[in-house]
Amino acid sequence: MEFEVIQGDIAAQSADALVNAANTSLRMGSGVAGALKRAAGSGLNDEAVAKGPVDLGGVATTDAYDLDAEYVIHAAAMPPGGQSTAESIRNATRNALAEADALNCESVVFPAIGCGIAGFDFEEGIRIICAVIEEYQPESLTDVRLIAYSDDDFEGMQRVAAGVRN
Template identity: 80%
Template sequence: MEFDVIQGDIAAQSADALVNAANTSLRMGSGVAGALKRAAGSGIDDEAVAKGPVELGGVATTDAYQLDADYVVHAAAMPAGGQATAESIRDATRNALAEADALDCDSVVLPALGCGIAGFDFDEGVRIICEEIAAFEPDSLSEVELIAYDDDEFERMRQVAGEVRA
């Protein structure tokens, strides 16, 4: 499916669903999870943890609380205290898209799952995510955005997305 690459703070985005870069415990710490938790309010972390743990590559959905979204899909691209793998990023991306689609969402925003504190190579991880988005066949999703926080990541993400689309 088609998708866009955008730059900004995921916690400031407006979409039916926002995807959290989670670990299998679903406890929201730093990075994307920390940004979402700060903007949503503390209840989101409590709800997420109550739904965990999940399998590596698995997802759980919570309310979005104070965020401008209906849902937060917590995608576990890394084990708690561990590192992401190509397979875990692929599974987490595919499962996050499927979950948003099953919730009848029209729009979803995803970060570079597994590519921050999870330690996976950024360009390779983004390529996997872009391949999964491109291959996804939605029922309800029509707007998918992959988000980068800073200028460097945005440019690299745009380049990799362009290569996948070519």
């Protein structure tokens, strides 16, 4: 399926669902999780933790609270304090897409799942995420965005996404 690479703060995006780069405990710490937690209010972390733990590569869905979305899909690509793998990134991305479809979402925004604090190589992680999105056959999804926070990450994402699309 087609997708767009954008730059900005995931917590400021408007979509049916925002994807959180989570660990299996679903406790929201720093990075993407911290940004979402700060913008959504305290209920987001409490609800996420109550739904955990999930399996590596698994997802859990919460309300989006004060975010401009209906849902936050917490995609667990790493164990707490551990590292993500190609398989965990692939499974977390695929499961987040399937969850968004199951919720009848039309739009979803993905961060670089497993590529920040989770320690996986950024470009290889983005390549996996882009490939999974590209091959996914959606039911309701029509607007999938992959978001980068920094200029460098945005340029890298655009380059990798272009390579996957060709």
